[in-house]
Amino acid sequence: MSLLIKGARVVTAADDYIADVYVADDTVTTIGAQLDIPADQVIDAAGCYLLPGGVDPHTHLGFDQGSTITSDDYATGTVAAAFGGTTTVVNFAQQRRGQHLRAAIDDGLAAAQGKAVIDYAQHIVITDLAAGSLDQIDELAAEGVTSIKMFMAYPGQLMVDDATMFQVLERAGQVGSLCCIHAENGPVIDVLVRRALAEGRTNPSWHGRTRPELAEAEATHRAIALAEMAESPVYFVHLSCAEALDQVTGARDRGRPVFAETCPHYLFLDSSVYDDESFDTAKYVLTPPLRPARHQADLWRGLRTDDLQVVSTDHCPFCLNGQKTIGANDFSMIPNGGPGIEHRLQLLYSGGVVAGHVSLRRMVDVFATTPARLFGMYPRKGTIAVGSDADFVVFDPNGSTTISAATHHMNVDYSLYEGWRLTGAVRTVVAAGRAIVDNGVFVGKHGAGRYIARDASGQP
Incomplete structure (x- = not known):
């Protein structure tokens, strides 16, 4: 199978130029001006950007949260990702208490088998440092789980103590793996939650009110200290507030290998949603919660100055009806998480590039290039270069996208951005050299996505 993309404005984290791109099978083989090479398929991309396929390093597809499982599995979730220009996801394989880490990864791979339409990799979620677990980190790293x-x-469910975290950080650093930390002071938050419930504060608005910024900042500071003692890099997921970002920025200013991501919902939504006392607020029960709007300027600044390196989605969808309603009488029982895998690129372009917060090349960097680099997939993923995987987005900057639960492809009954009209539209998505989305129509194949065994973290 060969493919020729004609007349595109090729935009990577490093370059911006007009060219044709030729693909043989699943690999970029030639880039040049006005290529005259026969091809099985030709895509006219004149007037459009040709971007590297997105890499989303934070997704929860088929994730068991105890009371329920996320509403998107690999079949529906990867289709939605493709419509948003994402061609690789790194999903979470969760260790059950006492479970061998390899068994948890095997469970994750089995969940993807025959379903994924784009490429995928796995993080291992460690919940229990059972006998031999440290050696299992070595084994997984050698097999490409890095x-x-x-x-x-989440004490008693997912939380690990500081001693466990220190030991895992230390071993991970020795074998080239990167530890991703959900930083919130869980025991203190539990006290605040119990206090609110005892006072009859049961509606979803209290989710945000019981998870303060300082609980995130304190945990971020503590994890940075543990990583420094362990002489290991560390990566913070879904950073949401200026106070936590200050901890990351300070560590980076001292030359520490500290990295962090934020998510579109922290860039575009704010805590005013919790002013609504109705159950509809359960849509916004995600963790960390949405913050006051003042934090958004700091997050955009962090993206511009490289104190934040990645924008992921933390796609963790639960339907409002039938899943979020588990917590109808107790906000602490509402499954935490929100949908977002489908619209990361469109939101970043319209609300980031067009709005003047970040440059076009910086958008590509945080959307594709740096996540590929940090998680051991660059330059196979995250760029457009000879020898790289043929994963592309043909993006029309003159098009528009309207977000609605009625038309999105995520298997969830609401959108966090209902009715938003955005500048720019995904026209065609190519994964492994084949179009999988073409002019708003899915033309891919379930099971075509490949498992990616990754190299050691390629820290910038």
């Missing part, structure tokens, strides 16, 4: 997730929140 990232580890740990929670500082």
Whole structure:
């Protein structure tokens, strides 16, 4: 199978130029001006950007949260990702207490088998440092699982203690794996939650009110200290507030290998949604919660100055009806998470590039290039270069996108951005050299997505 993309404005994190791109099978083989090479398929991309396929390093497809499982599995979630220009996801494989880490990864791979329409990799979520677990980190790293997730929140469910975190950070650093930290002071938050419930504060608005910024900042500071003692890099997921960003910025200013991501919902939504006392607010029960609007300027500044390196989605969808309603009488029982895998690119372009917050090349960097680099997939993923995977987005800057639960492809009954009209539209998405979305129509194949065994973290 060969493919020729004609007349595109090729935009990567490093370059911006007009060219034709030729693909043989699943690999870019030639880039040049006005290529005259026979091809099985030709895409006229004149007037459009040709971007590297997005890499989303934070997705929860088929994730078991105890009371329920996320509403998107690999089949529906990767189709939605493709419509948003994402061609690679790194999903979470969660260790059950006492489970061998390899068994958890095997469970994750089985969940993707025959379903994924785009390429995928796995993080391992460590919840229990059972006998031999440290050696299992070595084994997984040698097999291409080079990232580890740990929670500082949800005591008794997912949270690990500081001793466990330190030991895992230390071993991960020795084998080239990157630890991803959910930084919130879980025990203190539990006290605040119990206090609110005892006072009869049961509606969803209290989710945000019981998870203060300082609980995130304190945990971020503590994890940075543990990583420094362990002489290991560390990566913070879904950073939401200026106080936590200050901790990351200070560590980076000292030369520490500290990295962080934020998410579109923290860039575009704010805590005013919690002013609504109705159950509809359950849509915004996600963790960390949405913050006051003042934090958004700091997050955009962090993206511009490289104190924040990645924009992921933290796609963790639960339907409002039938899943979020588990917590109808107790906000602490509402499954935490929100949908977002489908619209990361459109939001970043319209609300970031067009609005003047970031440049076009910087958008590509945080959308595709740096996540590929940090998680051991660059330059196979995250760029457009000879030898790279043929994963592309033909993006029309003159088009428009309207977001609605009635038309999106995520398997969830609401949108966080209902009715938003955005500048720019995904026209065609190519994964492994084949179009999988073409002019708003899915033309891919379930099971075509490949598992990616990754190299050691390629820290900038």
